[in-house]
Structures are given as structure tokens and as C-alpha cells.
Amino acid sequence: MCLAIPGKLFEITDDSHGVRMGRANFGGVVKQVCLEYTPEAKPGDYILVHVGFALSRVDEEEAERTYRLLEAMKQLGELDAPEIDSSWPPEAGEQSR
Amino acid sequence: MKFLDEYRNEALALKITGEIRRIVTRPWVLMEVCGGQTHSIVKYGIDHLLPPEIDLVHGPGCPVCVTSLEMIDKAHAIARRPDVIFCSFGDMLRVPGSQGDLLALKSRGADVRVVYSPIDCLKIARANPAKNVVFFAIGFETTAPANAMAAWQARKQGVKNFSLLVSHVLVPPSIASILQSPLNRVQGFIGPGHVCTVMGYREYEPLAARFRVPIVITGFEPLDILQGTLMAVRQLEAGTHLVENQYPRVVQRDGNRVAQELVNKVFEVCDRKWRGVGSIPKSGYKLRYEFKEHDAERLFDVKEIDTKEPPICISGLILRGVKKPKDCPAFGTLCTSENPLGATMVSGEGACAAYYAYGRHLELARQQQPQEITS
Numbered sequence: 001m002c003l004a005i006p007g008k009l010f011e012i013t014d015d016s017h018g019v020r021m022g023r024a025n026f027g028g029v030v031k032q033v034c035l036e037y038t039p040e041a042k043p044g045d046y047i048l049v050h051v052g053f054a055l056s057r058v059d060e061e062e063a064e065r066t067y068r069l070l071e072a073m074k075q076l077g078e079l080d081a082p083e084i085d086s087s088w089p090p091e092a093g094e095q096s097r
Numbered sequence: 098m099k100f101l102d103e104y105r106n107e108a109l110a111l112k113i114t115g116e117i118r119r120i121v122t123r124p125w126v127l128m129e130v131c132g133g134q135t136h137s138i139v140k141y142g143i144d145h146l147l148p149p150e151i152d153l154v155h156g157p158g159c160p161v162c163v164t165s166l167e168m169i170d171k172a173h174a175i176a177r178r179p180d181v182i183f184c185s186f187g188d189m190l191r192v193p194g195s196q197g198d199l200l201a202l203k204s205r206g207a208d209v210r211v212v213y214s215p216i217d218c219l220k221i222a223r224a225n226p227a228k229n230v231v232f233f234a235i236g237f238e239t240t241a242p243a244n245a246m247a248a249w250q251a252r253k254q255g256v257k258n259f260s261l262l263v264s265h266v267l268v269p270p271s272i273a274s275i276l277q278s279p280l281n282r283v284q285g286f287i288g289p290g291h292v293c294t295v296m297g298y299r300e301y302e303p304l305a306a307r308f309r310v311p312i313v314i315t316g317f318e319p320l321d322i323l324q325g326t327l328m329a330v331r332q333l334e335a336g337t338h339l340v341e342n343q344y345p346r347v348v349q350r351d352g353n354r355v356a357q358e359l360v361n362k363v364f365e366v367c368d369r370k371w372r373g374v375g376s377i378p379k380s381g382y383k384l385r386y387e388f389k390e391h392d393a394e395r396l397f398d399v400k401e402i403d404t405k406e407p408p409i410c411i412s413g414l415i416l417r418g419v420k421k422p423k424d425c426p427a428f429g430t431l432c433t434s435e436n437p438l439g440a441t442m443v444s445g446e447g448a449c450a451a452y453y454a455y456g457r458h459l460e461l462a463r464q465q466q467p468q469e470i471t472s
């Protein structure tokens with residue numbers, strides 16, 4: 001229910017009642033989005049959209065920084081990482097664990 | 098898709114679980130608050146990737162699940178009226194009230210429509226001036242700005258035949274309620290990223306301090322959840338209890354001020370009954386008096402309906418993180434997604450429904466099934 005997905009804003013328009021609207025591209029699907037809560041959003045920005053409303057701009061620098069932090073994380077633990085259990089889910093009729 | 102695909106990277110996921118394994122020294126119980134996170138955890142098997150010391154329990158954060166049976170019955174009473182077009186998010190349609198669901202009402206001729214956004218209801222209302230268009234406004238803080246805007250624009254544009262049946266719920270009071278329970282096992286929280294996109298996380302700071310639990314505001318993709326888990330485990334191992342933000346690409350400490358302002362103009366805090374849990378003080382939103390012309394509860398005289406849940410259902414304990422779906426004797430047998438008995442099975446984001454959809458505990462539950470179950 002709290003699902004919100006990032007889309008790329010490419011057009012800003014006002015509707016006939018003066019509500020700030022825009023159109024955003026979600027991996028090829030284009031949707032109308034209400035931009036009243038993100039007055040700072042401009043075409044080219046990524047916005048986080050929930051039930052047709054942009055709730056936030058996606059901060060690309062922060063995204064980049066978080067990701068680099070993950071990639072730079074110590075390699076140490078990797079040796080203990082579990083094997084992915086490819087036998088899951090069990091085939092029909094197979095005894096489950 | 099950008100900002101989604103890179104957060105599903107398997108090699109990085111294994112790196113984070115490796116780090117959790119390396120630092121963990123004892124069992125810890127963490128709760129993810131949001132139903133969307135529960136869904137990701139079960140779908141991607143995150144709970145299986147984590148070391149056995151980490152027990153993820155699933156919180157009350159599915160608004161469809163926790164909408165009280167009384168409220169659903171009210172919705173049905175309104176939707177049955179011939180002068181009403183009843184609009185709802187799709188996931189509410191299949192939730193059974195005491196007499197069937199909205200989909201069944203639709204099949205019997207009621208005008209029930211699924212909308213993508215509450216703002217779409219205004220268009221429907223303008224196109225149908227002889228009808229009353231009612232929107233079932235449910236949700237957590239994430240959805241409140243959208244629903245508030247629908248009420249605000251209806252008043253501003255003079256759309257008199259549009260109203261909202263409001264059943265909004267709030268996260269922080271439910272966290273307090275879980276932590277205050279004598280049955281509580283939760284030691285740290287994976288916080289709700291999208292709720293905090295709107296509200297910020299200042300209000301979580303007194304909770305973390307008072308109950309001495311770490312709260313890590315976390316996103317919804319597998320890497321987000323794993324990193325949020327790692328941050329919470331680090332805190333637990335170090336004995337700290339701070340609010341941290343794993344999701345800074347969209348969450349700021351103050352949240353979205355513009356959205357909060359409109360939400361506060363339209364809604365006020367009220368006591369709210371949660372399905373499976375009961376009434377929690379100051380845990381919901383209702384429309385302010387100024388919006389009474391758009392308040393379906395005032396417009397339609399629907400009497401209080403008292404309904405009882407099936408006694409076998411343990412959803413109240415699951416919502417508080419005391420039990421898991423596999424602990425329920427009815428799970429996967431008497432209670433399924435097709436015939437849900439209680440809160441946690443009624444919507445796809447409920448813990449039981451997520452376990453059921455991905456089938457991982459179904460066989461186990463059947464084997465553990467006691468010989469005789471009569472309801």
C-alpha cells in the first residue's frame with residue numbers, strides 16, 4: 001500500500017484548476033503525476049510517486065553515495081556468506097524441510 | 098528501472114549478509130513496520146539469507162489489513178446505496194466484511210470503481226453530478242497527502258457531490274503500542290521509508306530514546322532492507338538506540354513540509370480501531386470539522402456496526418510480532434488468500450498473505466496441522 005516508485009519527470013503542466021501536474025516515465029510507462037508537494041521538481045529529475053502524487057525528489061548524489069558505501073564495505077564477511085539454496089521452493093511431492 | 102534494479106544486486110546482497118554474519122553475537126528480534134517491506138522480505142527470501150540469529154518479525158504496516166471490520170461494513174453500507182458511486186484502491190476490493198466483499202457488491206449491481214489516485218474521483222464526481230461519489234480513504238501517512246489533496250481540491254473547486262470515508266492510521270502510535278505490550282519481543286525496527294518521506298523521522302527519536310530501541314528508516318528494495326538490517330544489528334551489538342536513516346535518497350529528517358502542511362489543514366488526529374489489534378489512542382486521522390461536507394461518515398447515517406472476528410485467527414499477535422504465520426493452525430488450510438479469516442491474510446501485503454503467496458511455509462504448516470480443527 002505504501003508502494004512508491006521512482007520515475008523520470010519530463011513535462012510540467014497546470015491542469016484546468018491550477019493544480020501543478022506533470023508527466024513522468026516509469027521504465028517506459030508514462031503516467032500523470034500531481035506535483036503540488038514537490039514544487040522544486042523540474043524536468044529531468046527523478047521523483048518518488050505514490051498513488052499519483054510525487055512525494056519527494058530522488059536525490060541522485062545520496063543514492064550514489066549510499067551505493068558506493070555498500071560496494072566499499074569490507075570484503076571480510078563474504079567468505080562466510082551462505083550458498084543460495086537452489087532447491088527452494090521444493091518440487092511438488094518432495095519432502096519440505 | 099533506475100533506482101530499482103541496482104538495489105536488487107545479488108553480489109552486494111551477499112556482501113551485506115556476510116557482514117551481518119560477521120558482527121552478530123547473539124539472537125536479535127527485528128520488526129519491519131511496513132507491509133511493503135514484509136512483501137519484499139518474503140518475495141526475495143531475505144529472511145533466509147540472514148544468519149539464524151536474526152529473527153525478522155512482521156509489523157502492522159498494511160493499512161488494508163488493519164482497517165477495522167466495522168469500517169469495511171460501513172463502506173459496504175454506503176456502496177450499496179443506489180445514489181452512490183463508491184471508489185477505492187484496488188487492494189480494498191477483495192477484503193471481506195461481515196457480508197462479502199466490495200467485488201461481490203459490484204457483481205450485484207452496486208457502482209464500485211477502482212481508482213489509481215484519489216484525485217481521479219473528482220473527475221468522476223464532475224461527470225456524474227446526480228450521484229454521490231465516495232472515496233474509501235485508507236492508508237498510512239504516505240497516502241495522507243494524496244487523500245488530503247482530494248478533499249482540499251473538492252472544497253476549493255466546489256465539487257459538492259464528493260466525499261471521503263476516512264480510515265487513516267499512523268505508524269508511531271502503533272510502534273509505541275507494540276513496545277508497551279507485555280508480550281513484546283521486538284528489539285529494533287526497520288522503519289517505514291515512505292511514511293518518513295512524508296513525515297520525516299523526528300517523531301521516531303523520542304520513541305527510540307524512551308524504549309531504548311534502534312530504529313533505522315529503511316527503503317523497500319532488497320539491498321535497502323539488508324542494509325537497514327545491518328545498521329540495526331550494528332546498533333544492537335553496540336548497545337545504542339538511535340534513529341538512523343538508511344534511505345537518504347528520498348527521506349529527510351523533516352520530511353516533506355509542504356505535504357505535512359496540507360495534511361494538517363485537512364485532517365486531525367483521532368483514536369482509531371485497528372483490525373486484529375483493537376483501539377489505539379491517537380493513532381489515526383479523521384477529517385477536520387471544516388470539511389464536514391466531504392465527510393462520508395457525517396453525510397451517510399451509517400450506524401455503528403459491531404462485528405466479531407473468527408476466534409481461531411491469531412492475526413492480532415502476528416501484527417504485534419509475537420507470532421508468525423506458521424504458528425497459526427488455520428494458516429494455509431482454513432485460512433487462505435481466497436478465503437481469508439483475518440487481518441494479516443486479507444491483503445497481499447499482510448504477513449500471512451505474503452507467506453501464502455510465495456508458498457514457503459505452506460507445506461510446513463500442513464504437516465504441523467493438528468488432527469482436528471473445528472471452528
